[in-house]
Amino acid sequence: MRLVVPVSGSDPKTRLTTVLSPDERRGFTEAMLADVVDAVTAAGHEPDVISTAPLDCAAPVTIDDRGLDPLVNDLLTATVTDDESALAVVMADLPLVTQESIERLFTPDADVVLAPGLGGGTNAFVCRHPEFRVDYHGASIRDHRRIAQEVGAETVEVDSRRLATDIDEPADLAEVLLHSDGAAADWLADAGFSLSLTDGRVTVSRE
Amino acid sequence: MRLVVPVSGSDPKTRLTTVLSPDERRGFTEAMLADVVDAVTAAGHEPDVISTAPLDCAAPVTIDDRGLDPLVNDLLTATVTDDESALAVVMADLPLVTQESIERLFTPDADVVLAPGLGGGTNAFVCRHPEFRVDYHGASIRDHRRIAQEVGAETVEVDSRRLATDIDEPADLAEVLLHSDGAAADWLADAGFSLSLTDGRVTVSRE
Numbered sequence: 206m207r208l209v210v211p212v213s214g215s216d217p218k219t220r221l222t223t224v225l226s227p228d229e230r231r232g233f234t235e236a237m238l239a240d241v242v243d244a245v246t247a248a249g250h251e252p253d254v255i256s257t258a259p260l261d262c263a264a265p266v267t268i269d270d271r272g273l274d275p276l277v278n279d280l281l282t283a284t285v286t287d288d289e290s291a292l293a294v295v296m297a298d299l300p301l302v303t304q305e306s307i308e309r310l311f312t313p314d315a316d317v318v319l320a321p322g323l324g325g326g327t328n329a330f331v332c333r334h335p336e337f338r339v340d341y342h343g344a345s346i347r348d349h350r351r352i353a354q355e356v357g358a359e360t361v362e363v364d365s366r367r368l369a370t371d372i373d374e375p376a377d378l379a380e381v382l383l384h385s386d387g388a389a390a391d392w393l394a395d396a397g398f399s400l401s402l403t404d405g406r407v408t409v410s411r412e
Numbered sequence: 413m414r415l416v417v418p419v420s421g422s423d424p425k426t427r428l429t430t431v432l433s434p435d436e437r438r439g440f441t442e443a444m445l446a447d448v449v450d451a452v453t454a455a456g457h458e459p460d461v462i463s464t465a466p467l468d469c470a471a472p473v474t475i476d477d478r479g480l481d482p483l484v485n486d487l488l489t490a491t492v493t494d495d496e497s498a499l500a501v502v503m504a505d506l507p508l509v510t511q512e513s514i515e516r517l518f519t520p521d522a523d524v525v526l527a528p529g530l531g532g533g534t535n536a537f538v539c540r541h542p543e544f545r546v547d548y549h550g551a552s553i554r555d556h557r558r559i560a561q562e563v564g565a566e567t568v569e570v571d572s573r574r575l576a577t578d579i580d581e582p583a584d585l586a587e588v589l590l591h592s593d594g595a596a597a598d599w600l601a602d603a604g605f606s607l608s609l610t611d612g613r614v615t616v617s618r619e
Contacts, residue, residue: 306571321573323530325590325607325614344607344614346590364513366528369573383532383553400532400551407532407551 206311207284208250211273212238212297214258224375224411229396235261236392237372240300243387247304248311250293277339285335294339295329296322298371300381300389306367316358320368321346328368334358378409413518414491415457418480419445419504421465431582431618436603442468443599444579447507450594454511455518457500484546492542501546502536503529505578507588507596513574523565527575528553535575541565585616 216227217234225233238254242264245252254266255276269276277294284292293310295302310320310329317337322328325344336356340348353360370380372389381390382400397412423434424441432440445461449471452459461473462483476483484501491499500517502509517527517536524544529535532551543563547555560567577587579596588597589607604619 303571309571321591323573323577323587325586343609344590347607364510364516364572364574366530366573366576367571369576370530379532380530383551384528400554402550 206250206291206293207280208245208252208293208295209277209280210238210241210245210252210254210264210295210297211276212254212256212260214256214260214268215270218298218373220374224378225396231260233389233392233396234297236388237300238262238297240385240387240389241295241297241302244302244304244307245295248307250307252295254297273341274339277341281332281338285332285337287335288333291331291333293329293331296371298373299328299368300372300387301367301370301384303367306365309363309365310368313361313363315361317349317353317360318363319346319349319353319360320363320365322371323369326371328371329363332358376408379407382409383407413457413498413500414487415452415459415500415502416484416487417445417448417452417459417461417471417502417504418483419461419463419467421463421467421475422477425505425580427580428582431585432603438467440596440599440603441504443595444507445469445504447592447594447596448502448504448509451509451511451514452502455514457514459502461504480548481546484548488539488545492539492544494542495540498538498540500536500538503578505580506535506575507579507594508574508577508591510574513572516570516572517575520568520570522568524556524560524567525570526553526556526560526567527570527572529578530576533578535578536570539565583615586614589616590614 218230221230242252252264254262254264255269256266257270281292316334318331319327320329325346327345327349337353337358398409401408401410425437428437449459459471461469461471462476463473464477488499523541525538527536532553534552534556544560544565605616608615608617
């Protein structure tokens with residue numbers, strides 16, 4: 206089983222531009238990555254981080270500036286060569302993940318295990334089928350269900366809020382402060398973010 | 413174990429006003445409620461639906477126009493009188509729930525089991541502790557953690573995307589079309605809604 210954490214290190218998290226400077230987006234990206242690496246390591250895996258540009262990380266980082274689809278599909282081709290081999294891919298912007306939520310990804314003994322993200326993405330998967338390929342563009346969870354079906358791969362989905370919560374937009378930051386005490390939550394608190402109630406809805410504000 | 417599904421039947425889902433007429437908001441609310449009642453029933457429970465106004469529903473409906481906090485706190489007082497009794501409350505706007513996700517709510521044998529909603533809400537809970545009370549205002553999951561701690565109740569949280577996904581805003585509708593084939597998904601399709609890709613993000617459009 207190989208476990209890869211791909212991350213965009215060059216100009217990460219552009220949808221947070223309204224609330225974070227470029228340097229802050231990089232720092233917050235590294236903090237989220239640290240949470241993912243911690244959870245994956247606690248679950249007994251040795252993550253390979255593959256970044257488009259150099260990043261600070263406790264795990265080994267390989268630089269590869271290809272897009273996500275060619276990168277992951279090449280990894281699938283190279284890694285999942287028979288029924289005994291497997292590749293797991295866990296996104297780097299999931300600071301709510303815990304040892305338990307990562308373990309749930311590996312519990313089903315299916316050809317393909319998908320962890321849907323909010324908004325139609327695919328935040329993590331395990332592949333044990335040599336013909337499965339990814340297509341992260343658009344509503345990727347639908348494409349991944351279809352691709353798995355087309356190659357005859359038995360597919361299971363993991364029902365995890367922690368795996369589903371990828372942090373892309375300012376509104377997502379509240380989830381980190383509500384449900385994590387890891388590196389990303391510490392980073393946000395240090396940067397002056399706190400929870401705020403607006404019109405009965407929970408959001409974040411900054412000092 | 414008593415299982416209650418509270419629902420606002422009078423002017424439901426006002427944050428969907430921009431995309432649904434008042435009659436449509438009522439119809440969609442009934443469809444989401446049907447999905448919740450189906451999942452709860454499939455998991456072996458007999459739900460009591462408590463609505464602020466009459467609604468179509470396959471389960472028995474009691475009309476009670478009190479706010480959510482006094483209603484649920486009175487139910488807790490009346491139902492959870494000792495260590496052998498329990499009350500479960502499952503919100504009515506969770507059309508992604510399945511038999512399995514409802515069963516996960518009842519798996520931990522803790523005093524209080526909380527299912528967090530996205531945005532800081534509490535979408536479902538099971539209470540086996542006579543002193544636990546609710547406060548749904550604001551970031552209720554934090555208040556419920558605090559209240560449970562104050563009364564010395566052992567608390568477990570269920571990590572379920574399906575229980576976490578309450579449908580309040582137009583953007584939430586995409587989750588229904590992506591992850592359900594129940595009554596609410598059928599209702600949306602019949603009303604002309606379909607998934608749509610805008611700037612690489614998944615949303616819904618209407619014919």
